[in-house]
Amino acid sequence: MAEKRSIFQEVADGASGGAERPQPRGGMIDAGKRGARRGIRLWLMALFALVVVMIAVGGLTRLTDSGLSITEWRPLTGAIPPMSTADWEAEFALYQQIPEFQKQNSWMSLEDFKVIYWWEWGHRQLGRVIGLVWAVGFFGFLAARQIPAGWTRRLLFLGVLGGAQGAVGWWMVYSGLGDGRLDVASYRLATHLGLAFVILGFITWYVLLLSRPERDILQARRSRESRLFSLGTGWMHFTFLQILIGALVAGIDAGRTYTTWPLMGGGLWPGNMMVLEPWWRNFFENPGTVQFIHRMTGYALLAFSVMALLRGRRSAHNATRNAFTLAFTVLVAQIALGIVTVVLAAPWEVAILHQFLAVILWVLVIRARFHAGYPVAQSVRGK
Incomplete structure (x- = not known):
């Protein structure tokens, strides 16, 4: 006749001896991929x-x-x-x-x-x-x-x-x-x-x-900071617009025309902004006009970026705050390098560096947007 055993004894025996039971493993969703x-x-x-x-x-x-x-x-x-x-x-x-x-x-x-x-x-x-x-x-x-x-x-x-x-x-x-x-x-x-x-x-x-694992992405999306993500989307589009205008500057060597800053030929804007006919050609083929637009868009982008930084710094997630700060820092460096490029009349070494830094800025702005959309989980202590 089998000896009666208490439920507490069975639990203890299962934990300390007998046949080993398979233990559940985490991450099965991503295991095969x-x-x-x-x-x-x-x-x-x-x-x-x-x-x-x-x-x-x-x-x-x-x-x-x-x-x-x-x-x-x-x-x-x-x-x-x-x-x-x-x-x-x-x-x-x-x-x-x-x-x-x-x-x-x-x-x-x-x-x-x-x-x-x-x-x-x-x-x-x-x-x-x-x-x-x-x-x-x-x-x-x-x-x-x-x-x-x-x-x-x-x-x-x-x-x-x-x-x-x-x-x-x-x-x-x-x-x-x-x-x-x-x-x-x-x-x-x-x-x-x-x-x-x-x-x-x-x-x-x-x-x-x-x-990041697929399960982390799915969980992070539930914590999306929607307003900050939308702001990051606008920041990304604004940065892309400035890159396109920079390409127009490069296409007609507009960076080698007005080589002073902050004034252009002694004024806030060049005096020959609308000399080409028809008028719309000035926005693509007039070096002074194209460089002026690039400068003004840069100032506007800087103002928008300050707002993005201030909003980003209020995020509850350390990684998101740091991402917005780093992107803003590189943007300021890019603006400073752009001014140097103009003052030096765009030598190829500086112009290429300016273009390369645009790539880094583009990536970092996208990264800041990503962190707003998929925040990295952190502990209660903020680590």
Whole structure:
């Protein structure tokens, strides 16, 4: 006959001896996708780095007036550079037919042409590398069935944006090949650079989403600071607008016209702001007008950023407060560097640094918005 045992004895025996029972484990929702999320995040970070390099090379291509050296768009065969003297002479002959050579660079020899050709060829080649890295990563993760639920369309969308960027790049170059133009159309240059920042923005957002487990993201969304998130959205759009206007400045070398600050030619605004006809051309092609707009938008962005900082500093979450503070600090540094760039007449070294800092600012503003939308949980003590 079995001996009777009290319930307390059974509990004690189960805790100290007998067959071990399986213990529940946390994180089962993410268990099957933790590796994929980490791998995709690293892949996206590699893409981000390549796009940043692409922006820098594109800026140098613009500053060295190399962007029109290749006058044809050959997505596949264009990857092969000239391999013989005859090939180089053929490329040079094509360049000699466009207005930039005839009116500005007629002094160039074949050796001079090779310098600007390699800049543009490297720029286009880097674009092909980015496309290849995206394709290998996307289809590799897809074939291995390692893409988390809901992420296939997002990652495919990046590829679509990359393909559109290549087409916009040619659309930009084509504008400078005829009609007596010496440079590409500034609004097309702004579109090209703007799309690059859009791509960086989406990559940044995706990396931030993948940096935390899915369950943490779902929980954090319930604590969203809606008003601060909306303010962060406005801050992001305002920053993007200033980046586009900066591209217009670069497109017509407007940063090298009025090289004093805070006045422009001795006044608050240039005296020739509306001299072009029709009037709307002044907002794209008049260096004084474009630089004036860039300055005024910068002041307005600074004022808006002060408001964003004050609101962000009132957040209940340390990470959110720090994110808004860091973004504001970099914005002030960017404005100061912009003033230095103008005063020095935009030497290429300073201009590229100004462009690179714009990338950092863009990422940090998006990061501040992310923290407002998905606050990081903290203890009661605020740690």
